[in-house]
Amino acid sequence: MKRLRRAPSAPPESASTSEDRAALALRQAEVLLAPVARWLLRSGVSYGALARLLKPVFVEAAREELARTGVEPTYSALSVLSGVHRKDVRAICESPQTDPASARPHGVPLASQVYTRWLTSRRYRDRDGQPRSLPRSGPGITFESLSREVSVDVHPRTVMEELMRLGLVELEGDVLVARQDSFLPDRRxxxxxxxxxxxxxxxxxxxxxxxxxxxxRYLEQSVFADGLGEASVESLHMLARQAWQGTFEEMVAAAGKRVAADAELPEDRQQRMRVGMYFYSEPQNPAAPALVEAPKATTRRPRKGTKT
Missing domain, CATH: 1.20.5 (Single alpha-helices involved in coiled-coils or other helix-helix interfaces)
Structure with a gap:
């Protein structure tokens, strides 16, 4: 079948130079990061928060690579390999391990910071401790005053629209209502x-x-096909689920026996494993969404006694 293909079990011939390999990896990294970006944006995480996270991730990966090749992980070596500035490498390596919750505001998007203040600040809660419903703007306590307490660089309307997109607030007439249930941690x-x-x-x-x-080499293969209709995709999806069910039961039984057999192994000889299966489908030629430029909004502070 022309359109049915099996992923190769061995890597393609290597690029001729390290520069070629780096360029190839970077091009394909864009493909890998696209679904990650979608996940982060749908979860309310901005590019800036991810960029701050990547520095220590690259430094730690560089440390592991240097250790693997027997090179001492000095600040300079970590900086050269990771591309992170030496002063940042030093700060990362010398900073004590802190509680993630204490560092969270630095990586939390503005809209989430505004919403958190709404739920937790006494100024924005009623006598029962519930978040007040806030007029969008005007004198007194409003969503605009709340937003500008956190930042004057972003227009309150932009923050409001992001909170509505995330499903954290509802607009009833000209009043914003917080949906507390959307913010409560869900263990599931x-x-x-x-x-x-x-x-x-x-x-x-x-x-x-x-x-x-x-x-x-580890097992890491897939079967992929194009030119399929919706009914064919659903049929193949069902086949994949059935195939996984049998594999799942067989692997659970076998893994249980192997864990019991290896119970006496010392910790330094123990390993972990994971085996899985996935199925995904999408249109072959999805239409690109049109880019529409939003009307420019003023970012000036409102004068006292005026409405925006």
Missing amino acids: IDELTALFAANAADHMAAAVHNLTLDAP
Whole structure:
């Protein structure tokens, strides 16, 4: 079948130079990061928050690479390999491990900071401790005054629209109402998010191992096809679910036996494993959304006694 293909089990011939390999990796990284960007944006995480997170991630990855090749992980070596400035490398390496909650405001988008203040500040709660419904603007306590307490650089309307997009507030007439239930931590969501990250990370780790190391290769293959109709995709999806159910039961039984057999192994000889399966479909030629330039909004502070 012309349109049915199997992913290669071995990597393609390597690029001729390290520059070529870097350019190739960077091009494909864009493909890998696209769904990550969608996930982050739908979760309310901005580019700036991710950029701040990447510095320590690159430094830690550089540390692991240097250790793997037997090179001392000095600040200079970490800086050269990671591309992170030496002073930032030093700050990252010397900073004590802090509670993630204490550092959270630095990586939390503006809209989430505004919403958190709304829920927690006494000024914006009623006598029962519930968040007040806030007029958009005007004298007294309003959403505009709340937003400008957190930042005067972004127009309150922009913050309001982002909170509405995230489903955290509702606009009733000219009054904003907080949806507290949307902000409460959901243990199920926490677990699913952690599982997603672990599954995707191990899948990518297996592929990176196969692409970059001269070592026995992990199983990391897929079957993909195009030119399919909606009914065919649904049929194949069902087949994949059935195939996974059998694999799942067989692997659980076998893994349970192997764990019991290896119970006496010392910790320094223990390993972990993960095996999974996925299915995904989308239109072959999705229409690109039209870019519409939004009307410019003023960012000046409102004069006292005026409405915006």
